[in-house]
Amino acid sequence: MSDLSNLLPILWGGFCTTLAIFGLTLLFSIPLGLLVAVLKMSKWRVVRYPVSFYISVMRGTPLLLQIVAIYFGSYYLSEYSGIGFSFDRFPAVIVAFSINYAAYFAEIFRGGIQSIPKGQYEAAYMLGLNRRQTFFRIILPQVVKRVVPASANEVITLVKDTSLAQVIAVTELFALAKKQQAAYASIYPLFVAGVFYYVANLLLSAFFAYLERKLDYYK
């Protein structure tokens, strides 16, 4: 039991880093995803094609590789060519996670936006609402309801994906648990870390279930 009382504060520290990655990624990737979704539906090919390419790269390569690419790529680029700047470890993780999750969110949002019947746009148009009002007052509120279940999946995956940050030595929950595993010569710390992830996701699942109920006031 004394093991656990030593272990918990250490893992808690890592869990806070995990939560920071999680929160910041959501903060940036959701608005970015919405923007990307809108751009992907652009009528101009010069906008649509690069956005499609970006999405296909983000979804078609490992997030692990993207983290490494952002961190080391930015370092070498700024070091040897003077272009841009090198990221510290933590910001590199946030950037990599944000642009990766934005791609997934974008596809979810695009599906949601395109599922809204044409009649909603026509009714808004006939009532004199401009495009901005139509999007933010008519379309988006209905999209939110439709994308909650799919987004819940992504958010829950994100909690677990944060463990990938250890690839560039960010000391999040799983990295610390692994260190303790070595120190204790036991896999026991890893299981405790697992409990952290599981409880976090239990809470998130409960939140999303609540949200779905809240949004169930109309069909």
Added chain:
Amino acid sequence: MPILKVEHVKKSFGSLDVLKDISFELNAGEVLSIIGPSGSGKSTLLRCITQLETVDGGTVQVDGKDLVVPGCSPVKYSPAKVLREIRLSTGLVFQNFNLFPHLTVLQNLCLSPVRVLGITREQARETGRQLLKRMGLEGKEKSYPCELSGGQQQRVAIARALAMNPKVLFFDEPTSALDPELTGEVLKIIKQLAEEKMTMVIVTHEMAFARDVADKVIFMDGGVIVEQGTPDYVFNQSGNERLASFLSRFANA
């Protein structure tokens, strides 16, 4: 001066000519019924006048304002400001209502008057309540569209269009999506509006209604106006064969 003037309007989708040469006029306070078989171009005509589709030729004038610049070929639409003014003077009631499902009945009615016309929220609510009362929907202010029957939803849609105080109100088959027992309540409201001298253009398959409510009837087939005139003329006196065969199908039904 007519409040709605349509001259030589043409519209095609690809190689399909949906409207071939449509001309008619409507005076303020009059009701026009447009009848005709499916695919005859009735709905497309409404959608062209209400700017949901663009015309390929001809002119449309609403309340003295030109939708397209006269005498331009190919068609050149008027400046956005004019188009907006025209749009705000026309209301449209859709076949499938198109209410905003995430808003309450009263919010559906108030959104545009507040956001577009700049009316105060209190005033919009008051007008909204009065409109709902006229539609026989008292007490439904806080309901969501999904909680209402089809007939009630369509009456909310009519109220929503009226809340913008349009000069001409268009109906695109307003009862086609309704169960037969619910069509009556919607038709009754439209009749009531006709008595109040609301200018209306109604595309409908309800022949008895088209005859009773209208000052003027247009029969369309194959993208042209085959007959137009008073209800008595179109329904009883015209000897047109296509019209007769169309009407006989309804008589037998």
